Amino acid sequence: MGKSPVASGHVYYQGHEITNRSPHEVARLGIGRKFQNPNVYNELTVFENILLALKGTHGIFASITSKLTRAKKDKIAWVLERIGLLDKAFVKVSSLSHGQKQWVEIGMVIAQDPSIVLLDEPTAGMTSDETHLTGEIIKTMSQDHSVVVIEHDMDFVKQIAQRIIVLHQGEKLAEGSVAEVQNNSKVVEVYLGREKIDIAAA
């Protein structure tokens, strides 16, 4: 969906075909994405990063004339509180830790107010404490949004997942709750066979 061309098949979202659509069109349909490594603006402040992600200033002229309204400030503060970086609002992102940068990016996704959120290994490179906090952020997020997380870390998956889909070699292997998946014989076989598995949790 923008990063690499789709080789075959079609992707639909809410009745719109989004196969090979440009990233900004996909984003505007309400899909928020975050990739494995922190992908944030180091030269900008946390506040500015979140501001960029807010809905409503995507047009050129809107961006020139838009004002920083009370509502926007409240929204940004609300996002910052969720990711626990309210006190770092005016710090340049470059001075944050790796884990905090990941949170900034999760904050950006929240600020986008998407209807579905796709997170690719949001805890990559985090300490276990940070991972746990991230799990709590995602759980809160899932109250308002549909969240799809791609993750290998089973502890983390247990923390956040309501429904798990196990993928193997691009095929769906199993689906269900944490307990169901853990007891699935195919999953155990592949898992113990030490093959790479991707687990999508929703």
Add this chain to the structure above:
Amino acid sequence: MTQVLDGVQRSTFPVKLFITAGIVFLIFFILPFLVGVFQTALISKLLLFGALAISLDLVWGFTGILSFAHGVFFTLGGYAMAYYLKLNLSSTNNNYGVELPDFMVWNGLEQLPWFIAPLKFFPVAVLAIVLVPAVFAYIIGWFIFRSKVSGVYITIITLAISSALTTLFISQQAYTGGTNGITDVAILTLLGIEITDINLYWVILIFTTLVLAGSLWLTRSNLGLILRSINENERRISYLGYDVASFKIFIWTLSAAIAGMAGGLFVPLNRFISPVYLAVAFGTQVVIWVAIGGRGTLFGPLIAALLLGQVQNYAERVTQDWQLIVGILLLVVVLFLPKGLMGLVPRINPNKLLMPSPNPSAGYVQARLFDWFTPLQGAFRTAQEWLIRGKRRH
């Protein structure tokens, strides 16, 4: 919980900055009475070059697109104006007593080409000064920014464009006046009044001031934030729903229009335009002003254009190797002062004053302590502290 962000305002009214800016403007305004005719003309020219440098700063400093083609946009505007002035020479001043410009007569043209004829009319000429460079830039921009072409290749394309247009203008002598360009143009007349050099100077001063103020305003809006983000990582911002290409095309076209206007004002002053200004060498000059002044600072490129022009004026009386000095300067800046001369200014408060920033939290960020590396920084610091002292109380 939102108290924390209460300090965030787009900006408090920077009284002292306005007063300073007003004083600087007034000094420039009365400058023609203080310096001679020669200096007035020189400063007029340098102000235009400064506006040109600011236009490049918008695309390079903020958005990260390095262009050697800004001289081209400038010159296209210049040619539009030159045709207008050439076609409005009174018949007594015209070398052959005919309507046709002299260079067309020499090259055997018998009739004014249809695409040049409308430029005889002032409104058409004014439109052409803005639109010809803007439309040309729009086409190029649409062509290259909506593709996977990136950074360095875009710069090489701008080199090729500059090179190709120089060749084209030199070769189409009958239409462009060839290597000599369009010379001996009429004096600009508005509403029946001949615009004297000093009037022209004021027009140019106001133009450059507007360009600077407009650019500051633009880059401090959300647009500036988006442009800087494109510069840092354009893929990420497209995942936030921004159409990166259209932002690039917009700023690129706008910047070309500004460059074209500067070129249009340049001709009545310079009294001729030629492919010299199309060539890569002139495009390089513009790049050098921005590099030396400091990318993304807007003030820097303007100051650099003014200062370098003055230094050059005096240096050329003693040496013929001005270009060598410029080359060394460029090397030194790239290697040791990546932020240009403005990088020497201490960053007490990077979001205000001398470092224009689209930071909407401008009023919030507090001054931080820095180590002072050079005495020069100390000097700047004193000046700057005075400037912002009033503002910090808010």
Add this chain to the structure above:
Amino acid sequence: MLDFGLIQAHTLYLAQDATATAEASGGIDFYSFVNQLLNGIGIVGVLLLTGLGLAITFGVMRIINLAHGEFIMLGAYVTFLMQSAFQMDLLLTIPFAFLGTALVGAVTELTVIRRLYGRPLETLLATWGLSIVIQGVVKLIFSAQLKYVKSPPYISGNLLLMTRQDGTPLISISYYRLFIIAIALLMLGITLYLLYKTPLGRQVRAVAQNRDMAKCLGVNTSLIDLLTFAYGCGLAGIAGAVISSLKSVSPPMGQDYLVDAWMVVVTGGVDKLIGVLAGSFLIGESNAAIAYVLNDPVARVIVLAAVIVLIRYRPEGLFTVQKRA
């Protein structure tokens, strides 16, 4: 008031000589067109020579070197110097041109390029500054006056391929053009050999592909960088020596070749060195052909425009394998 010392005296060097012959033979006919294409071979040789060095510095090392034209100019000045000081034959000056420019290239790498790896736009700016400095220094030493270099007598004249019954030439190509293309192909061959058949070349390619990994494997990457860049500059020097007698030698001469060399490299693609040959052939011959039908400047503009369109759709060049994003 402003003196843009760099302004190109004549940017239209490419097909100049070529059309002269075509016009002399009068009108558009088959033979003169063939002549034109044969003359195009000479242009191909020049482009290949000038593009080759760039294919090394940009293609292998990803350095945006805008001072490439100045290294060509330096090579030409070395030839001029050796010729005026020792009455040396042009052919004999070639090694000196190579060594001289390679030396300057090495100094450049050590003082400028080295500080800027991984920052392409900065490198571009710095090398542009460098090109201005080199021009300025050469102007200081040799003055801006045009210098002339003698081509060796034994490669003057034309090779007659077909003659009319009265003995006047119908199809011919000058020995000098053949000489240029021969040197160009020779240098291409040597470079290919060095790059693909020697341990050193293997190290160069390793550094180009994965610098960190190469470092871990014990490759002295900074030495490789130095040698590669110097070699690329040396090639530019050879180009300068060979083409010095085509026209005059002057400080701004390199500028004429810079844009064209870049166009060659971009057209051919930098994935494979052989792309340079394809790129120069395509640009040189299409320039010659269009110039025959229209005229030189228009041909140049059309070719440049075509290359811009090409970059737009295939920034990786025509002759590269499409890679996955």
